[in-house]
Amino acid sequence: MNALSRQERLRRRTEETLAGYARAQAERERRRAEPPRPGDLFVFAETAEFALQWAAIDRDPEDEQCLLVVPADLNPLVGSADVATPAGSACGALSLRCGFELWLEAGDFDLEMRTGFLEPELLERARRKRAEIAGGAPIGSARERETDAEPEYQDVVKVLTEARTALVESRPRRVEQPGKVLPFRSPTRWGALGSPYAIAASVLLVVTLGLSGGLVWQFQELGKVVHELGVREQAHRQELAERAQERQRREQTHRRVIAGLKEEEERAEREYRGQLAELERRLESERRRQPLVDLPFAWLTPEGEVRGEIKTISVPAAASYFALIIELSDPQPYPAYRLEIGDDANPKLWSSELSKIGISEVSVALPRRLLAAGEYRLRLYGLGDGQAQLVEEYPLRIELE
Amino acid sequence: MSFLFTEYVRSLEPGEPQDPDLFAAVWEKLRDALIAEMRRRSLWGAPPSYLGICGAAGWSDPDALEELVTDCYAFIFLDRLPGLKAQLQVKPNVEGLVFRGIHNFLYDTQKRHDPLGFGVFGVLQSAVRQAIAAGTLHVLAGAPGVGNDTVLGFAPGSDPEQARGAGLAELVRGWNDDLLPELVTARGKVRDQVTTRLATHLARLPLRGIEGFRFKDVIDRLKKDVRARWSAIRVQSEGETAVEDGDEDFAVIVRQVRPDSGVEERECFEKLLACVAEALEGIDEPARTRAYLETLWAFLRSHAAESPEAGSAADPADPKAYELPSRRKIAELLGIPRDRLPALLASLGHLVEECRAAISGKSPLGRNMGKHSTGNRSSAVRGEEAP
Numbered sequence: 116m117n118a119l120s121r122q123e124r125l126r127r128r129t130e131e132t133l134a135g136y137a138r139a140q141a142e143r144e145r146r147r148a149e150p151p152r153p154g155d156l157f158v159f160a161e162t163a164e165f166a167l168q169w170a171a172i173d174r175d176p177e178d179e180q181c182l183l184v185v186p187a188d189l190n191p192l193v194g195s196a197d198v199a200t201p202a203g204s205a206c207g208a209l210s211l212r213c214g215f216e217l218w219l220e221a222g223d224f225d226l227e228m229r230t231g232f233l234e235p236e237l238l239e240r241a242r243r244k245r246a247e248i249a250g251g252a253p254i255g256s257a258r259e260r261e262t263d264a265e266p267e268y269q270d271v272v273k274v275l276t277e278a279r280t281a282l283v284e285s286r287p288r289r290v291e292q293p294g295k296v297l298p299f300r301s302p303t304r305w306g307a308l309g310s311p312y313a314i315a316a317s318v319l320l321v322v323t324l325g326l327s328g329g330l331v332w333q334f335q336e337l338g339k340v341v342h343e344l345g346v347r348e349q350a351h352r353q354e355l356a357e358r359a360q361e362r363q364r365r366e367q368t369h370r371r372v373i374a375g376l377k378e379e380e381e382r383a384e385r386e387y388r389g390q391l392a393e394l395e396r397r398l399e400s401e402r403r404r405q406p407l408v409d410l411p412f413a414w415l416t417p418e419g420e421v422r423g424e425i426k427t428i429s430v431p432a433a434a435s436y437f438a439l440i441i442e443l444s445d446p447q448p449y450p451a452y453r454l455e456i457g458d459d460a461n462p463k464l465w466s467s468e469l470s471k472i473g474i475s476e477v478s479v480a481l482p483r484r485l486l487a488a489g490e491y492r493l494r495l496y497g498l499g500d501g502q503a504q505l506v507e508e509y510p511l512r513i514e515l516e
Numbered sequence: 517m518s519f520l521f522t523e524y525v526r527s528l529e530p531g532e533p534q535d536p537d538l539f540a541a542v543w544e545k546l547r548d549a550l551i552a553e554m555r556r557r558s559l560w561g562a563p564p565s566y567l568g569i570c571g572a573a574g575w576s577d578p579d580a581l582e583e584l585v586t587d588c589y590a591f592i593f594l595d596r597l598p599g600l601k602a603q604l605q606v607k608p609n610v611e612g613l614v615f616r617g618i619h620n621f622l623y624d625t626q627k628r629h630d631p632l633g634f635g636v637f638g639v640l641q642s643a644v645r646q647a648i649a650a651g652t653l654h655v656l657a658g659a660p661g662v663g664n665d666t667v668l669g670f671a672p673g674s675d676p677e678q679a680r681g682a683g684l685a686e687l688v689r690g691w692n693d694d695l696l697p698e699l700v701t702a703r704g705k706v707r708d709q710v711t712t713r714l715a716t717h718l719a720r721l722p723l724r725g726i727e728g729f730r731f732k733d734v735i736d737r738l739k740k741d742v743r744a745r746w747s748a749i750r751v752q753s754e755g756e757t758a759v760e761d762g763d764e765d766f767a768v769i770v771r772q773v774r775p776d777s778g779v780e781e782r783e784c785f786e787k788l789l790a791c792v793a794e795a796l797e798g799i800d801e802p803a804r805t806r807a808y809l810e811t812l813w814a815f816l817r818s819h820a821a822e823s824p825e826a827g828s829a830a831d832p833a834d835p836k837a838y839e840l841p842s843r844r845k846i847a848e849l850l851g852i853p854r855d856r857l858p859a860l861l862a863s864l865g866h867l868v869e870e871c872r873a874a875i876s877g878k879s880p881l882g883r884n885m886g887k888h889s890t891g892n893r894s895s896a897v898r899g900e901e902a903p
Contacts, residue, residue: 121586129534132594137530139598156602163606166613168599189599189617191624202595209599230602257797258790261703266641267623270661381723432747 131203139205139231146232151182151224154238156206156231161285162186165278168230170211171219172241180221185241186278187211190271194263195255196248198240206231213244215275217282410480412438415493417507425490427512436480441495443475445506449497452477452506458491468498488515520545522609525600528593546592546618547585553618556664558736559626566630567622587625592617628789632746632818635700636739639707643714644668644731652719662731669728670721679728687724688737691717696745697849701814746818789817791871792864799867805860808852812860815850 151157156168167186175181187209193199196214200206211233233241247254255263262268413428430437441454448471455466465485469477477495490512496503524542527535554560554575564572564580568587572580592614593600600610607613627634644662647653657676658666667676691714692699698710721729796810819841847854 121582125586125589128590128594129528132597133528133530136528136598136601140530158602158606160606163603166603166607166616168602189596189613190620192620205598207598208595228605230605231598256790256794257703258793261707264642264707265638266645266662267638377723380720384723 135203135205142205143229143231146229147226150221151226151229153182154233154235155229156187156233157184157224158228158230159282160228161282162278165274165281167275167278168206168209169217169282170233170241172211172213172216172233172238172245175218182219182221182224183216183245184219185211185213185216185245186275188271188275192262192265192268192271193259194268195253195259196244197259198237198244200233200237204234204237206233211241211244212275213241214248215279216245217279223286407436407480409434410436410438412440413511415439415441415509415511417442417444417509425510425512427514429514429516430483431516435483437483438478438480439493439511440476440478441493441509443471443477443495443507445497448475449499449504449506451498453496453498453503454479455494455496456486456491457494458489462492464491483515486513488513519609519611521611521614522604525593525597525604525610528597543585543589546589547581549615549618550585550588550622551581553622557622557626558664558732559622562630562633566633567625568629588618588621591621631814632700632742633739635818636742637735639699639711639714640731640735640738642711643718646711646715647718650715652715656728658731664732664735666731667728668731671727674728676728679730683724683726684729684733685737685741687721687726688734689741692738692741692745696742697811697815697851700742700746700818701811701850703810703814787875788868788871791874792867795867795871808856808860809864811850812852813864815846816864
């Protein structure tokens, strides 16, 4: 895509985004003084460090002041308990984490911290997801369940858990019914007959007086139960101590077994490596007996003769060797030569002695695995009179396909 | 300290003219941050097609990089603008959030376009975390959440500088003998089993004299070896023909699950992947057939993404352009009976076709699509179910 069309595409998308944002802001402004309601998005100073918004998705049917909220973040990972809002929606691209719901009182929301809202269809999707979660059956698509298992997603879950805890702990809470914690609900207002607590206290006083006689008998019975519990507790403690000793004995035995197994594994590993090395050696020697076909090669001329582009050899994936034929320009041939191959980091990665073949060439076949792709410098030394004299240098680029 | 991104987010207001200098500065900072994150995730040396940018050989192609910066810009500053603005009501700046957005963008993009690399990374990360939770491994340095820069050791408090990991390449090749192809194709419980197997291999490293390692050293070697093996199956064996009867189905699927370069095509591609995954989940076939189909689908996706022609200008109508592996190799690699491959490929091809039709609006997209629309082909697959 050329730069102009890319810029044009960005310009158009920016305009669309800002137009959508303007509409959402106008709606937010219209709702400014209204009490919070399902669909609203808020931020809380207590969870600022987690970069979350909180979406109100439902209302308690028994208490209209009580709203159910779920956190929403900018991470595109969508697990089985989440709902993604599209980029073009009023709130932009968000992930609603419906598995982290929380009840809040209307008074807990700062109306100035209202950030936006969810369109009705998105609100409905969040409610449906919440209902699915409550249903207890497996939810989400296969891809979403795969996302649940991703370590990256588990990090998201950890952050959400911390954020939820931070919001819960930042406010007073009370337990409304066993097992259900409504963290921020304020005391219910009194009815027309006065304080329901006062009425309940009067009824309780009458009942208490009626039952006082029975209490004496119950205390006696309780004494017996307490004694029996003490005896049982002692027996349990003794049993626990015996089990602990038994566990210790078993642990020692297991440790000995594990040590033995480890030793055995090390021995097997050594044996295996030995066999592997032998196999590889045999394989290599077998390979050497096979003729080499389609052998890639490069003809190298001395650096001084041909200036310009570095000689390049492309080695196909199927080739196990490639050959270099190195031309000599030295008029006085040496009885033997030494070739050194190196790169910038290591000038002598490989070297070997060679003899001249033909009129004025030396040659070498190198295994593909010997050198990585890159640029190398080949130095050819003439050997004679116990001395090595640099004869020529040859730059070479190797490309491995 | 300069809060350039924050200043820019604040400046993006309806009806307000954009400051071109500010935009240019943000663009440059975003590009630099993106490159830094790509280097950290070993993506800078990887083909651009791994991030959905097709038609470029490397990131040295300025057009490829600019295309990626454009996508990243849209992901952060356009798609998530209301969310960023919302955070400015309780936060003094959103610089960290933008950097996090770059991380999320790359993670999400690689997940979609490099299923092989992403899958291998996820399994290794889970295995390492499993070993840390079991007390076998300890984080010596780097990100505690386990990433490329994390240094791990088997003894707590040991020197991270000593965590060299020499000889890892050879060991990793040995692990892959045990882990492939499930390391790439497995889903759900089977993926958990692969993770546990990999954690066991990691736990045995001290027996090979390795007391510590950098996560990056292992993941790079693991991915390199997996990719090499994946491409090796494309190499034709002597005497095998490249195209067999029914391979047209294969070519069609590979061609269709290969991401194209255009934005619209990429969006369609995303929908196509989601559609096929959903259809496979609900397909009315015996469990074994469904498992074969899921494995084959995962293989085709990674094969298409790994294909050297991914993103190139290869003729899309030419089946040979995709270097099809032979049936024998696919059957060997995936553990699927060879004689079942034609029917399975036909079923997958049919699903892909249906999804494409549904996405383009030519047919209704329904949850039970796989149940009744595979028709005769499904029956053919069922008919071959092993007793």
